Amino acid sequence: MDAKKKVLVVEDDDSIRRIIEFCLSKRNFDVVTAADGLDGLSKARSINPDIIILDLMLPKMPGEEVCKQIRKDKQLGRVPVIMVTAKGSDADKVIGKVIGANHYIVKPFRVEELLENINRLVPADGASKRERS
C-alpha cells in the first residue's frame, strides 16, 4: 500500500492554515504545517515533503526567499512548490528561474483548485525522490 504523500503547508494565517490542513488530511495527505518562513524551511529540510504549499508574505523570512533556498537545496531542489499569493500581479515573478515555484494560486482560492494542482504535480504513483526516504 502506498504511503501517504507528505505536504508541507507554510502559512502564517491560522484560519487558512487550519482549513488547508483539514481539507488535505481528509484527502489522505500527511500534512505538516509551519507559521513562518524560517520554520517552514527547517521543516522542509527535516521532513523532506512531496510538495510544499508556500505563502508569499510570511513573517521572519518571505516566501520567495524560502522558495529560493529550497531550489538551492540538494535534497529539496526538485520538490514541487505551489506559491500562494494575495495579489495576482505577484504571480509572474514567482514562476520561473529566479524564484522557481512550479505553480501559483491567488487568494481567495478554493481548496479544490489547490488539490487539483497537488495531484497534477505529485502523481499517484509517487515521486522517485520519495522512494529514497
Add this chain to the structure above:
Amino acid sequence: MNNNRQVYDYTGLVAKEKLRGFGRRMASRYILATLILLVVLSLDYAVVRRSIRYRELDAAAIDITGRQRMLSQRIALFSLRLAVTAQADERARMRRELSGIVKLMEGTHNQVFHTSELATKPQFKISVALKAIYYSAPAYLDKKLHGYFDNVRALLDEPDSGLNPDNPVLRNILSAAPDLLDGLDAAVKQFVSESEQDIQKIKNTQLGLMIINILTLLSIAAFILRPAMKRIQRDIEILHQANEFNEVLLKAIPFVMDIVDEQGNIIYVNEKFKQVLGSDLVGGKCHELYKDDRKPCGNCPLVKGIELGKVDTLEVEGVLGGRTFRISHVGLVYQGSKALLEIFEDITEKARAEKQLREAISIKSNFISMVSHELRTPLTAIKEGIAIVLDGAAGCTSPEQKEFLDIAKKNVERLSRLINDVLDYQKLDAGKMDFEMSEGDINEVVKDVEKAMATLARNKGLDFTVELGHGLPRPRFDSDKITQVLMNLVNNAIKFTETGFVKVMTFKNEAKDAVAVCVEDTGIGIREEEAGKLFQSFGQLAKGGDRKSGSTGLGLVISERIIHHHGGRIWFESEFGKGSTFCFSLPLKTPKA
C-alpha cells in the same frame, strides 16, 4: 580678454563701476596733459615777454652807444670850430653846443653804466666782454670818456683869448677822438653781437617749448584719445552683442510676457505676446485685455502696490478666452518708474487634468465609501447566519463543524474591522469625520481601555499595568476617537509582545500645556529602517508581516490623523528587540475648539 564671459554673460561688461574707473583714469590723464600744456604755454609767454624786454634794453644800449659814437666826433668837430672861429657869436654858439653835447653824452654814458634807469634794470647786465672794453686795457673806454669830457670842460673854461688851433687841450681832444671812435665802435659791435646771441637763445628756447607742446599733444592722442576710442568701440560692440542677445532671448522665451505700469497700462509686450494677442495692445489696460473686464482683477498685485523684486504667482482662470494661466508678477523699475513684469504660463491643460484628477479621487473616494457600506449588509447576514448555526438554533453541530464555524466567524469579524478601518481612513482623508469634542478626564479613557484589553494581555501571559497621573488638567477631546487610538496602541503593544509587560501611563507634559498618554511594551520593537514607514498609509499591509492580528496597517495612520485633528502629537521611541513606547499628547488649547 575674457571671451568666455562675453559669450555667456553680458551683464557687467559695460558695468557702471568699470566705466567710472575708466572715466576717472582718462580724466586724470587729461588733467595732467592740460597742466603740462598750461605750464608750457606760460613758459612760452614768459620767454616772449623776456625776449621783448631784452630786445628793448639791447636796442636802448645800442642806440645810446651809437649816439655816443656820433657825439664824440661832433665834440671833436665843435671843439675845432670853437678854436678856429673869429666871430664872437659863433664862438658863443659853439660853447653852448659843446656844453650841451658833453652833458648829453656824459648823461647817457652814466645811464648805461652807472646810475640811471637802464643800469638798475635787473634784466640788463653788462657782459664781461663789454666791461673789458670799458674798464680794462687796452681800451679803458670809460676812463678815456671821462678824460675826454674833462678836456672838453677845460676847453670850455678857456677864455676866448686862449682859443687857437694850437691850444693843448684842443690837441688832446682831437688826438683822443679817433681812439674814442674805435672804442665806441667796438662797444656798439659788442652790444649788437650780444643781442644777436640772445636772440638765438630765445629762438632755441621757443623751439624747445614748441617740441614739448607737440609731444604733449601727441601724448593726448596716444594716451587719452586712442584708449577712449578703443574703449568706446569695444563697449559699442559689447552693447551691440548684449542687445542682440537680449533680443534673441526675448524672442525665444516661450511665455507671453508684458510690463504694466502702476496704473495697469501695458507698456511693453514680448514677441510671444504679439504672436498670441497681436501687437496693437500696448497702451491698453491689462484687465481689459486678460479678462475683458472694466475693473482690475481682485487679486492683482497692483492693488497692493508694487514691491521691487517681489514675485507673486497667481493662477487665474477665464483669462484670454477661458484659458487658465499661471501669472508670475515681478516688481521692477522700467524706464525710471515702478512697473510690473507679468509672465503668462498657459496651464489650461494641466489645470484641467488636475481638476479631472480631483474629481476622479473624489469619485474613487465615494466609491470606496459606498462599496464599504454595501459590504456591511452581506457581512451582517454572514455573521448572523454563522451565529445562528453556532448557537445551535438550527440544530446540533459537531465539534469539527463548530471549529470551522468559529474560524468563519473570526474572519468575518476581521473583515468587518477592515471595512471599518477603511471607512474611518476614508472619512479622515476626505475630512468628513465628525468629532464630538468635550472637556474630559483622560484617565477615564485609560480605565475603559484597560477593562477591554487587560484580559487579552493576561491571556497571552503579559503583565498589564496602568499608571495614572494625579490632578491632570482636562483637555477637550472626542472620547470615542481617543479611546479608538489608545485601543489601537494597546492592541499593537500586546500583539508585538511575547513576554514581559504592557504599561499605560498618563501625565502632564513638561510645558504643562498638554496631557500625554504612553503605552510601553517589552515587545519586538521597531527596526530603524522601518520607523519612517510606521505612520504611512498601509505601511504594515505593504510589508505583509502582520495578518495574524487582522490589522490593515491603517491603525497608526488613523490614530495619527485623529490626534492631529485634536492639535496633538503622536510619537514613539523604540529599541529593536527590546520594546517600544508609543505616546500621544492632547493640548489643553485645541486649535479647532
